[in-house]
Amino acid sequence: MAKNELRNIKLTIEYDGTDFFGWQVQPGCRTVQGEIEGAVEKLTGEFRRVFASGRTDAGVHALGQTAHFHTTSSIPGNRFAMALNAFLPDDVVILSSKAVPLSFHARKSAKGKHYRYVIYNRRVSSPLRRRQMHCVYEKLDILKMRKAAELFVGKKNFASFASNARRKDDPVRSVTDVRVTKKGPVVTIDVMGRSFLYKMVRAISGTLVEIGRGKELDIVSIFRAQRRVSAGPNLPACGLYLVRVIY
């Protein structure tokens, strides 16, 4: 391979979102994108924009965020992961890297995403889970949550579950699966879909938790209202994970 040939590198990334102001570079803030762009520059000597599958908000975690960047470096594609990790802080790690066609775009090429919201359901908070799960003190009714979860699946207008939706954004989204599981005190809400509106997974999870708590919410009516206020609250960022991006 010629040294100056432009290549496209795809990264798969895990991060603990707790101490980041989210993915996207912002002046004066510690961001995941900022850390990775800094590592790329230190490794290759080139400043390159690193594009993710989507921004994650402050405090949101990733088990498998993806991103791409262009480079003229001759480092083999699969070696970027370990090499970049040498320049990254403890709370972000590149799990794998590979060379992909220049046509690949982490966001535009994505076919779907898997998000997970994790709840610790116990009468007292848990110091050991506080950075990575949202604690709910009232006992959740899992069967009710499961039944309601089915009503989110399909191509629907999710305006009632989007925060700060810009008028021009199409509020119609396709959710392919919402699964509620419980293992001991840990309740997990897995949400799969093509793409999501701003804070949509946290609004869906917040609505399911209200139902689990025993609140009588009619999901069909909430969808019909197309008003954010009709649904449950957004749950905090600490329990949210971007698990996987599907291409």
Added chain:
Amino acid sequence: MAKNELRNIKLTIEYDGTDFFGWQVQPGCRTVQGEIEGAVEKLTGEFRRVFASGRTDAGVHALGQTAHFHTTSSIPGNRFAMALNAFLPDDVVILSSKAVPLSFHARKSAKGKHYRYVIYNRRVSSPLRRRQMHCVYEKLDILKMRKAAELFVGKKNFASFASNARRKDDPVRSVTDVRVTKKGPVVTIDVMGRSFLYKMVRAISGTLVEIGRGKELDIVSIFRAQRRVSAGPNLPACGLYLVRVIY
């Protein structure tokens, strides 16, 4: 109950050890004991020493540490948990409390302890587990670890697995069970026994990890040597949990 009657309160405590200098009060250091004694004083107006089942070192976690303290407060025994939690920081919580006979002593009355060492076994470190698991990069041979684990069970001289052992300490300890389990990338070593020497669980775990990595260590010879240097290294505090104290 008369208001000034002296009572004994038993606490069961969870904490994230990461940001503590261990259990025991030390001048100028943030300790779990210091936080709880501060909370007791704020709640009852009395300064009382809070005695644990045993000290945990800096960085070691607890899922079920126990402690006791005396008080003349008239707060019902089971109410102390929630009341103290109002005065405690996020990384320590009282799971439960109850009034016990004055003869109960968290350390002296203990019949046994359950410790757990948790390892994340993957080629790259995990930002999301880094505070609570120790990462081992080489693939561990679980069957070899299990076979070796059996050799720790029984009443034995554990001098080879004790750090800074004082001459006067009896190095003979009874270990009742050592269990190695694996679930995905998480390898767990559960150690049960009557009582333990200083850093003994971390030395047992470190020896088992060396064996899992493929190092040929003869546990019988290590016991016979009665020298700390013959065994594997102490694993770091971040993976160690005091799970339960048995009375």
